Amino acid sequence: MARKYFGTDGIRGVTNGANMTAAMAMKVGMAAGAHFRRGDHRHRVVIGKDTRLSGYMLENAMVAGFTSVGMDVVLLGPMPTPAVAMLTQSMRADMGVMISASHNPYGDNGIKLFGPDGYKLSDEDERAIEALIDGAENGEIPLAAPPEIGRARRVEDAQGRYIHFAKSTFPEDLTLDGFKIVVDCANGAGYQVAPSALWELGAEVITLGVTPNGKNINDGVGSTAPGLLCETVVASGAHLGIALDGDADRLIVVDEQGHVVDGDQLMATIATGYARAGRLRNDGLVATVMSNLGLERHLAAQGIGMIRTAVGDRHVLEAMRAQGYNVGGEQSGHIILSDYATTGDGLVAALQVLAELAWAKAPASELLHRFEPLPQLLKNVRFKGGKPLEADAVQAVIAEAEAELIGKGRLVIRPSGTEPVIRVMAEGDDAAQVTRLVDRICDAVRVAAE
Structure with missing residues (x-):
């Protein structure tokens, strides 16, 4: 219903x-x-x-x-x-x-x-x-x-209660002494607690997006607009940049060279650290259908499994609870660590990433880029009504594309849950092939929707 x-x-x-x-x-x-x-x-x-x-x-x-x-x-x-x-x-x-x-x-x-x-x-x-x-x-x-x-x-x-909780998730035998961290709080809910927790753990903290005025939340700052963070990390010589979104349940990281690290790479980093410490439950993690195939292949090479859910951190959490996983998340940066939290927590996830950096004593650019993402392309096709995905011609094109990608990539095709849009995503080893298949499916959907 x-x-x-x-x-x-x-x-x-x-x-x-x-x-x-x-x-x-x-x-x-x-x-x-x-x-x-x-x-x-x-x-x-x-x-x-x-x-x-x-x-x-x-x-x-x-x-x-x-x-x-x-x-x-x-x-x-x-x-x-x-x-x-x-x-x-x-x-x-x-x-x-x-x-x-x-x-x-x-x-x-x-x-x-x-x-x-x-x-x-x-x-x-x-x-x-x-x-x-x-x-x-x-x-x-x-x-x-x-x-x-x-x-x-x-x-x-x-605020003090939450800061104390967040700090308690960072390993007692490690410290952030010597780390210079730029944290972008999106002029949102984490603008006070995130910088305070990082500073109390020993880091030198440079802040962005910590002057909310009621109208500037997510405005050119935060996890959906990391440009300023990238520039500031490089200009300040920081070891790492951390970007939260408006309610601080999402995390994007920037390495010391100014390159963005997405949720797939962060999940790989955290899961690898947990596996090394014997903490990774079910020897795997939960991701969505949008996570890159490169993540799945990288984890498999280390003996770490991965199951996929529908898009949305809610679906990730349901699978984690039902099957007993303690690491899950989305490419967009919603990372759920059920040992600590009942929902995505950008600050806690950042502290787990920082713990890996402190343990490895390696630059973020070396440690956090765990795998080379496969070429991935997502396009949206707007339609006025009906169910174009059910058309025989569309189903035939999709079947042909799936057959062509066997062993080399995958397709994710789904209607949006909030607007009349069909989302067509493909990824694979061959970028030209991915583009060709996505365009072909989109064309078929457009014709069926007319």
């Missing part, structure tokens, strides 16, 4: 648009609060946010919604998404909320919900909350009696 409000990662949209208004946020608070009121104890929700201007509006609206159904609210202020997940669990809250649209521009915002275990909600929970949101329109959510209305308070030591 299609969900009405929730997408692949919570509820997201343009602020003061259809699903991202103060009224909607209040209804989400009422609905989620009612859903998680289980038992007769005093219920609690923790709320964090990134640095978007609209965060104030949505935060206040959600406080009104939660307190109206009898839940106490703990406000964390600007905090990374993984910090909210961690604090939900450590503070024994009944649920957690992160107000953020991640790497989107400041005009967008979103609401991510966590259960008491710190994990994102199941489909069943989201469907139940959606039904209650619609019920809120008709007064179907019971409000708390006056003596039971919730209270709201702000926690002043939330």
Whole structure:
């Protein structure tokens, strides 16, 4: 059953648009609060946010919604998404909320919900909350009696708690003394905690994207715009550059020569280190269908397995939990390390990469580029309606391309989950062949869509 409000990662949209208004946020608070009121104890929700201007509006609206159904609210202020997940669990809250649209521009915002275990909600929970949101329109959510209305308070030591947690993931026998690190916080949720944690571990820290004004989150900075970070690393003679996204659950690294290191290379680095230490569960990791075939071949050569999921860190985490893996992630930089966190954590992932650098005593340019990526090409074909992928002519072209790539590459063809677009990706040993096959499939889809 299609969900009405929730997408692949919570509820997201343009602020003061259809699903991202103060009224909607209040209804989400009422609905989620009612859903998680289980038992007769005093219920609690923790709320964090990134640095978007609209965060104030949505935060206040959600406080009104939660307190109206009898839940106490703990406000964390600007905090990374993984910090909210961690604090939900450590503070024994009944649920957690992160107000953020991640790497989107400041005009967008979103609401991510966590259960008491710190994990994102199941489909069943989201469907139940959606039904209650619609019920809120008709007064179907019971409000708390006056003596039971919730209270709201702000926690002043939330940042310190998360910094302490993040530092605890770095090996005690290693140090960042002597490291010069440029950290780009995207003018987002990690702008205070990430530089502080790195400095307290001994590094010399140069900061970018740490002056949020409500409108500059992800604006020319952060993991989706690493150009300034690349320039600064080279100009300052730094050993490494670290880029987070708006809610700090994504990581991109830049080596000392100014070259970007993506999530595939970082997963290979972390998994190799874990395997060496005997910590890699199931002798493998979880990645998505978009991770480069070069990663899979590199891991196989070391006896490390890899399973693939659909695109989205949610699918990665589901596979990790179901099959017992402790390393997983996406090429885009969402890296999940389940020994420490219930969601992607850019800072914790960065500390694991830094631990490998400190152990190896090698430059980032030598250590982090673990394999040569195969040529990979992704193109999008927009269509107006129908199901062009089901056309016989399209299926025939895809079958021919798959046969041509056997043993030399692979195809990933899928409809977008958010817009009328077919995504066509191919990768293989021969770049010209990859381009030819992608173009041929795209042409077939366009004809079928006419």
